[in-house]
Amino acid sequence: MLNINKTQAxxxxxxxxxxxxxxxTAPQLEGELRAxxxxxxxxxxxxxxxxxxxxxxxxxxxxAQKVMNRQGKMVIRNTKPEIMEIFDVTGFTDILxxx
Amino acid sequence: MNELIIxxxxxxxxxxxxxxxxxxxxxxxxxxxxxxxxxxxxELFVNIASYAYAPGTGDAAIRVETKQDPLSVSxxxxxxxxxxxxxxxxxxDVTLSAEERKIGGLGIFMVKKSMDGMEYRHExxxxxxxxxxNL
Numbered sequence: 001m002l003n004i005n006k007t008q009a010x011x012x013x014x015x016x017x018x019x020x021x022x023x024x025t026a027p028q029l030e031g032e033l034r035a036x037x038x039x040x041x042x043x044x045x046x047x048x049x050x051x052x053x054x055x056x057x058x059x060x061x062x063x064a065q066k067v068m069n070r071q072g073k074m075v076i077r078n079t080k081p082e083i084m085e086i087f088d089v090t091g092f093t094d095i096l097x098x099x
Numbered sequence: 100m101n102e103l104i105i106x107x108x109x110x111x112x113x114x115x116x117x118x119x120x121x122x123x124x125x126x127x128x129x130x131x132x133x134x135x136x137x138x139x140x141x142e143l144f145v146n147i148a149s150y151a152y153a154p155g156t157g158d159a160a161i162r163v164e165t166k167q168d169p170l171s172v173s174x175x176x177x178x179x180x181x182x183x184x185x186x187x188x189x190x191x192d193v194t195l196s197a198e199e200r201k202i203g204g205l206g207i208f209m210v211k212k213s214m215d216g217m218e219y220r221h222e223x224x225x226x227x228x229x230x231x232x233n234l
Contacts, residue, residue, distance in 0.1 A: 024113065
């Protein structure tokens with residue numbers, strides 16, 4: 001179960017994720033992002049309510065990062081310690097811009 | 100009943116996780132450990148669902164056992180699909196930049212990093228993979 005809340009202000013898009021980003025829910029986020037990032041220069045993920053991430057979720061964040069490398073920047077905010085540990089182990093702390 | 104036999108398809112992931120979590124709940128498992136176990140179960144079950152019987156389908160058995168001294172939980176995945184030893188898969192290079200990163204291989208790597216033991220054997224035409232996590 002994943003809730004995706006998008007807030008746009010000009011060319012800045014904030015995406016707040018709540019729940020689980022896993023094999024079942026990752027395609028949903030991927031689909032929503034594909035349309036939503038058009039013309040966006042700053043993409044911010046608010047992960048304060050994200051409880052779980054698996055490799056399927058990491059893949060979506062990695063593709064989003066690649067897209068934003070070409071058109072602006074991407075930041076990750078309010079990551080819970082359990083999620084941060086997964087970012088650490090997988091080297092995502094070096095790829096993602098985590099505030 | 101500590102064994103679940105289920106068709107190995109991605110749509111059944113939630114049922115597999117519910118089965119495992121139900122057993123972890125009685126063990127007073129910390130949140131972080133529970134998440135690590137869930138991630139491992141997801142990666143391994145999704146692997147079986149995606150590759151073991153492709154393009155056909157088949158069953159997977161998931162068995163949960165607990166042991167004392169030290170207190171640990173072992174989860175065994177059994178399928179009759181193509182022989183596949185995930186321990187032989189090379190680890191991804193986690194130092195590459197976003198542009199250089201490949202999309203695959205992270206799942207098994209996360210399992211290896213977060214579990215305290217992982218064993219594979221191929222026996223009687225079955226893949227038998229056991230992960231162990233100390234609690």
